[in-house]
Amino acid sequence: MNSKERGFLLLTSQLGDTGRKPLTVAQFRDLAKRVTQMEKPKASRELTEADLLALGYDRVAALRIIQLLSDEVRLENYLHRGQQWDCCPISRVSDQYPKAVRKRLGLDAPGCLWAKGDVSLLSTQTVALVGSRELREENRAFAEAVGREVARQDFTLVSGNARGADRVAQDACLQEGGKVISIVADELQKYPVTKNLLYLSEDSYDLPFSATRALSRNRVIHTMGYITLIAQCNGAKGGTWDGAVKNLRASWSPVFCFADGSTAALELEQLGATPIDVSNLTDLSALQPNIASLL
Numbered sequence: 001m002n003s004k005e006r007g008f009l010l011l012t013s014q015l016g017d018t019g020r021k022p023l024t025v026a027q028f029r030d031l032a033k034r035v036t037q038m039e040k041p042k043a044s045r046e047l048t049e050a051d052l053l054a055l056g057y058d059r060v061a062a063l064r065i066i067q068l069l070s071d072e073v074r075l076e077n078y079l080h081r082g083q084q085w086d087c088c089p090i091s092r093v094s095d096q097y098p099k100a101v102r103k104r105l106g107l108d109a110p111g112c113l114w115a116k117g118d119v120s121l122l123s124t125q126t127v128a129l130v131g132s133r134e135l136r137e138e139n140r141a142f143a144e145a146v147g148r149e150v151a152r153q154d155f156t157l158v159s160g161n162a163r164g165a166d167r168v169a170q171d172a173c174l175q176e177g178g179k180v181i182s183i184v185a186d187e188l189q190k191y192p193v194t195k196n197l198l199y200l201s202e203d204s205y206d207l208p209f210s211a212t213r214a215l216s217r218n219r220v221i222h223t224m225g226y227i228t229l230i231a232q233c234n235g236a237k238g239g240t241w242d243g244a245v246k247n248l249r250a251s252w253s254p255v256f257c258f259a260d261g262s263t264a265a266l267e268l269e270q271l272g273a274t275p276i277d278v279s280n281l282t283d284l285s286a287l288q289p290n291i292a293s294l295l
Contacts, residue, residue, distance in 0.1 A: 001079075001089070003046070008091035010069050012111030013203050015078040022068060022203075029107040031065065085189040087116045087205040098122050104223040104252045113220070114188050114205040117198035121156050121181050127284055128158040128225020128253065130218070130240050131165025132232040139232035142258045142278055143168040146229055149281040151178025158183065158225045160217060161199075162239075165231040183221050185214040218243030223252045227287050230257040230273065233264040248272045256280075256287060 012028055014020045023031065034055040035047070047069065052062035082088065090096045091112045096119055102109050115122075127150050131143055147169035150157045156179040159166040170180050179196045186209035188201035201207075202217055222228050222243055233240045241264065247255055248271045257268045259275035269275055280287070 001091075004093050005089070005091040006072075006075065007069060008093060008111045009089060010071055010075055011065070013078075014207065015071065015074050016081070016204070016206055017074065018207075020071075020074075023065070025108055025110075028111055032107050082114065082189075082205050085116070085205065086193055087114050087188055088119070089113075090115055090119070090122075096122055098224050100126075100226065100253075101220060101223045104250075105219065108219075109223075110202045110220065112203055114201045114203070115198060116188050116191055116205070117193055118179075118196065119198060121179050121196075121198045124156040124179065125288075126156045126158045126181065126225050128221050128228040129165065129169040130160065130221060130228065130230055130243060131169075132234045132238070132240055133162060133164035134234070135164050135168065135232055136260070139165070139258060139260055140168055142260075143231040144172040145278045145281055146231065147172025147174075147178070148176045149284060151176035153284050155179075155284060156181055158221055160185070160214075160221055162214070165240075169231070181224065183217045183224070185209050185217050215239055215242060219246065219252070222247040225253055227254045227256060227284075228252075229276070230255065230265075230268065232258065232260065233262070233268060235264050236267065244268055244273065245271065254287070
């Protein structure tokens with residue numbers, strides 16, 4: 001891990017300490033923009049308080065950033081514990097970082113994704129699947145069909161490991177011999193290393209579940225899939241709705257919603273989602289946009 005990758009971790013991760021206050025996404029984005037204003041010789045070395053003051057930070061903010069960057073012992077301990085759990089960090093400047101996420105989110109992309117499992121899956125073509133926890137039978141069948149077809153057509157499924165649509169699709173894909181990238185919102189370290197499966201967690205490997213983490217990881221799911229399929233959405237609320245609307249507004253990835261006739265599905269169609277049914281899943285490549293610029 002080089003110094004730039006370590007800097008990302010020091011600035012954006014709690015490093016196992018819930019009392020540690022890393023930079024928020026907005027704060028980190030602001031810092032990154034300011035650093036680009038520095039002369040190249042300065043940008044190639046460690047930041048100093050004088051650098052930050054020159055970039056317009058007040059003394060309190062500058063000292064906070066310096067303190068975060070100086071927390072090397074905590075970082076080393078955290079990396080060592082992560083290694084014992086088979087968890088490895090992939091910072092936004094790492095070669096393995098998902099290119100689609102970095103390109104689509106830019107400076108809003110997570111500073112670090114912790115990985116456990118088959119990291120090579122990050123270089124494969126992907127299809128994302130999201131949906132409600134409580135599924136109607138026809139929507140459950142659609143999620144299962146997505147999982148099977150993703151496997152049969154040699155794509156990798158990206159989902160969120162939540163009860164309902166996520167796990168239905170993930171299980172169907174794995175049972176068919178397919179590959180899965182699962183973006184979890186709880187402790188990454190507890191998941192077993194399994195063939196054809198990669199677990200990812202934003203910023204930390206040991207943080208417990210929270211609604212905030214669940215909502216935040218939606219942007220990773222939607223941007224990592226070259227297309228995003230919605231198995232079911234229960235009205236204008238909840239994580240599925242929130243992620244889908246943000247995707248449609250930002251045009252992260254093409255959104256296809258199962259045409260179940262529900263009010264939520266019709267509303268998503270009005271916002272730009274394309275209606276789809278099981279018959280459209282037989283050739284997923286026909287739904288793929290030109291992905292050359294994302295690879």
